[in-house]
Amino acid sequence: MRAMYLANYFVAGCIASSLLGWIASLHPMAFRAIAFLLVALGIVWTAAWLLDYSLSQFLKISIQQLQAVLVSVIAFLIIGLGVFLCS
Amino acid sequence: MLLKLIVLSSASLTLWLVPLVGLDKKVGWHKGIQGASLCAALACAVSAGNIARQLADESEIQELKTRAIKADVEDEIATEVYVSQAQRQQEAEAILNPVERLERALALSCEDEDSTPNVQNEIQAEDAEERRAERVLELKAKGWGKAKIILEVWGVSKGGSQKYKDAETLYERLIRGET
Numbered sequence: 001m002r003a004m005y006l007a008n009y010f011v012a013g014c015i016a017s018s019l020l021g022w023i024a025s026l027h028p029m030a031f032r033a034i035a036f037l038l039v040a041l042g043i044v045w046t047a048a049w050l051l052d053y054s055l056s057q058f059l060k061i062s063i064q065q066l067q068a069v070l071v072s073v074i075a076f077l078i079i080g081l082g083v084f085l086c087s
Numbered sequence: 088m089l090l091k092l093i094v095l096s097s098a099s100l101t102l103w104l105v106p107l108v109g110l111d112k113k114v115g116w117h118k119g120i121q122g123a124s125l126c127a128a129l130a131c132a133v134s135a136g137n138i139a140r141q142l143a144d145e146s147e148i149q150e151l152k153t154r155a156i157k158a159d160v161e162d163e164i165a166t167e168v169y170v171s172q173a174q175r176q177q178e179a180e181a182i183l184n185p186v187e188r189l190e191r192a193l194a195l196s197c198e199d200e201d202s203t204p205n206v207q208n209e210i211q212a213e214d215a216e217e218r219r220a221e222r223v224l225e226l227k228a229k230g231w232g233k234a235k236i237i238l239e240v241w242g243v244s245k246g247g248s249q250k251y252k253d254a255e256t257l258y259e260r261l262i263r264g265e266t
Contacts, residue, residue, distance in 0.1 A: 001139055001142045001143040001146050002143045004092070004096075004139040004143075005136050005137075005138075005140040005143055007096075008095075008096055008132055008133075008135040008136035008139050009132070009133075009136040011096070011100065011103070011132045012132035012133050012136055015099065015103045015125060015128045015129045015132055018107065018125055019122070019125040019126065022118075022121060022122050022125055023122075025112065025118075026118075083104065083107060084107060087104075087107035087108045
């Protein structure tokens with residue numbers, strides 16, 4: 001059941017990424033805003049990888065859990081945007 | 088609850104993939120339907136995730152309860168086994184105690200029997216010594232000689248033997264009244 005709820009949240013992340021892609025396709029300004037959001041997310045994601053030890057202590061989770069979250073984030077972003085762009 | 092979870096999960100996947108693949112992005116109303124279905128799919132996925140999380144927590148609690156019950160039962164069984172073992176031990180001790188008492192009593196009586204001969208021998212030896220002294224004094228009063236008295240009382244004839252010398256020493260002591 002634990003795997004199922006993690007899978008559902010992962011699918012929700014994928015759908016959210018596709019929704020971001022859909023919003024970006026509505027208007028050039030929306031595209032810029034989403035591009036800015038994605039760049040900011042990329043910076044935060046990289047910083048989180050660099051500061052994983054202190055961040056895991058701050059969030060009170062293990063490093064493995066933090067790394068799993070970070071990998072999941074990049075995975076559902078790629079999958080969600082990939083599905084939207086390729087469809 | 089599980090059925091709802093399955094329906095929501097499959098609905099989220101369907102609402103995510105089918106409009107994106109099946110509808111044209113260049114058509115206005117198609118695009119609108121895609122956006123709406125993506126929002127619905129996101130809501131379904133989040134709901135399904137929440138339900139699955141709730142079920143996971145409940146199953147974890149249930150597992151903990153089962154473990155606790157199992158541990159209680161094991162503990163109870165162990166206590167019962169311990170108590171019954173202690174009861175059996177007490178019963179066995181209760182059965183064995185009279186036997187032990189008898190054995191101890193018998194051992195004491197055996198010890199008494201063992202020690203009795205020594206005491207009796209000592210008493211007998213003292214009696215014999217007294218009788219011998221009385222006899223010696225009696226014969227002396229009758230006017231018997233030393234060699235004759237020793238021969239009569241100790242059964243040793245006069246000579247240089249060690250037995251005669253010992254008997255002579257005892258005779259001298261008795262005469263002097265050292266006993």
